[in-house]
Every structure is written in C-alpha cells, then in structure tokens.
Amino acid sequence: MDALELRDVRKSYGQREAVHGISLTVREGEIFGLIGHNGAGKTTTLRMISTLLGITSGTISVFGHDVATESEEVRKIISYLPEDAGAYKDMTGRAYLEFMASFFASGERKDEMVGRGMELADLGERIDSKVDTYSKGMMRRLLIARAIMPSPKLAIMDEVTSGLDVINAYEVRSVIRSIASSGVTVIMSSHNMFEVDMLCDRVGMIDQGNLILLGAPDDLKKEYGVDTLEEVFVKAVKG
Ligand code: ATP
Secondary structure, three states: OOOEEEEEEEEEEOOEEEEEEEEEEEOOOOEEEEEEOOOOOHHHHHHHHOOOOOOOEEEEEEOOEEOOOOHHHHHHHEEEEOOOOOOOOOOEHHHHHHHHHOOOOOHHHHHHHHHHHHHHHOOHHHHHOEHHHOOHHHHHHHHHHHHHOOOOOEEEEEOOOOOOOHHHHHHHHHHHHHHHHOOOEEEEEEOOHHHHHHHOOEEEEEEOOEEEEEEOHHHHHHHHOOOOHHHHHHHHHHO
16 A cells, blocks of 8 residues: 555645646655745645645545545644744753653653654753754754654655754754654655755655656656756756
8 A cells, every 4th residue: 555645636725726736656664755946836735645734626645544534544644744843942852742742642652752752853961951942953853753753654744954054954864764764654845856866765846836757866867867856857847
C-alpha cells in the first residue's frame, strides 16, 4: 500500500484555483520533496494532506484512509509541522515536550514519548532552558521532536530548514534522514533544490498549481541531461 496517494486534487480559494489537479503517490519509508516557486501551491497541498484544508475536488488517501471522509483516522497517523510553527516561549524545552505528549499518552507511555522527543531534539542540558532563549536551529529541532515523538506513520513538513544556517540545516536534514530510516514516511516542501537533491528519494515539482515533474532526482537530471535539480526545474518551467 502507498503511504500517500493524491488523485486529481484541486483547491480553489474563492473563484481562483490554486492547485490544478495534482496526482502523485508517496511510497512507504520514502522522503518525498515538493519543490516550486513562492505561491506554487506547496503549502496548500500539504495542508490538504494534513486534513486542515478542505479539498475542492479529487481525493487524498493516507495509508488507505481518505482524508475527507476518515479525517480522524488520518490525524492519528500523521504529524504536520507548518513553516511558521512555534512553541510556548515561557516553557522549557522539556516542559513543552511533556505538555505536548500529554495530548497523546499518559504514564509510562508518555514518559517514553518524551524520552524519544528529547533524543530527537538532542539539545543536551539546554532542554531545561526556556524556549525563548533558543536559537532558530534549536527551536526547529524541538519542533521536529514534538512532531515525531508520537511516532506518526507520515510526517508532513513545510519548509523545515528555511531560515536556518548551514550547520543547523545540515543537522535538521540528518534528523529527517534518521526519522525516515526508522520507517517514518516523510513529505516535505522546500525551495532549496540542493537540499531536496541530497535528501529526497523522489521529488514533485509544482509550478503555478500544476505538478510538472515527478521522479527520483538522479533520473530527472539524466532525463534533462543536466547536473543539478535546479537546471531541471528551469528547463521544465521554460519548456
Ligand atoms: P511559498 O513557497 O511562498 O510558501 P507555496 O508554494 O506554499 O508558496 P501556497 O501558499 O500554497 O504556495 O499558495 C498557492 C496560491 O494560493 C498562491 O497564489 C496564494 O496566494 C494562494 N493562497 C494561499 N492561501 C490562500 C488563502 N487562504 N486565500 C486565498 N488565496 C490563498
């Protein structure tokens, strides 16, 4: 069974259609990257998958569950990390993870979940500092830990490395790799073609609400006779 299947998915905001019939599948255990310009429709697509935004037409299923008719089931097996996510600034990192884990579990199961979160965040003794003293990179690691500690089957991440410096972006990518190698399927959006090239097993390129390319980075580069995904994108957009 595919982890995720989109069939002819459309989304209109009022009269304006922002997503024009996207179809794609993501296989279990894969890291799948959605790439495209500002306003291409990446966030809209990720929010529909996350059950947060209604689909105008078409279907999306997550591990066989329809997001429109079985949204409760879908919410149990996904986690969504929005680009602008934040944490409660007055809490320590540990208190934040404990608070968030209490929505999912209690007793020993909750402690296990928090332990997993602390391992993923890897903040050392700073886990006991207040969140408002964290750097952007530390904050992002805490948020990823929060998203992954309940062990979702599908992790949905929007621009997870945006605004991070080289070292922090590198570390976040390492965390994503380790999440995927533990069996979690990941769908993420990014503007950074270099990052997607290094990290993703397959990518979907979106241009103005249309999926214009789909495939493994190396296959796409071979098909277009170029060395980078960026060149593939430019060639595909310019025709
Ligand atoms: P970015 O990389 O800048 O985050 P994106 O690829 O995630 O862009 P979306 O945020 O999905 O793009 O936006 C797709 C289109 O839908 C854009 O034209 C945007 O202006 C429009 N749009 C997004 N949200 C709304 C909304 N709530 N109401 C009206 N139009 C919207």
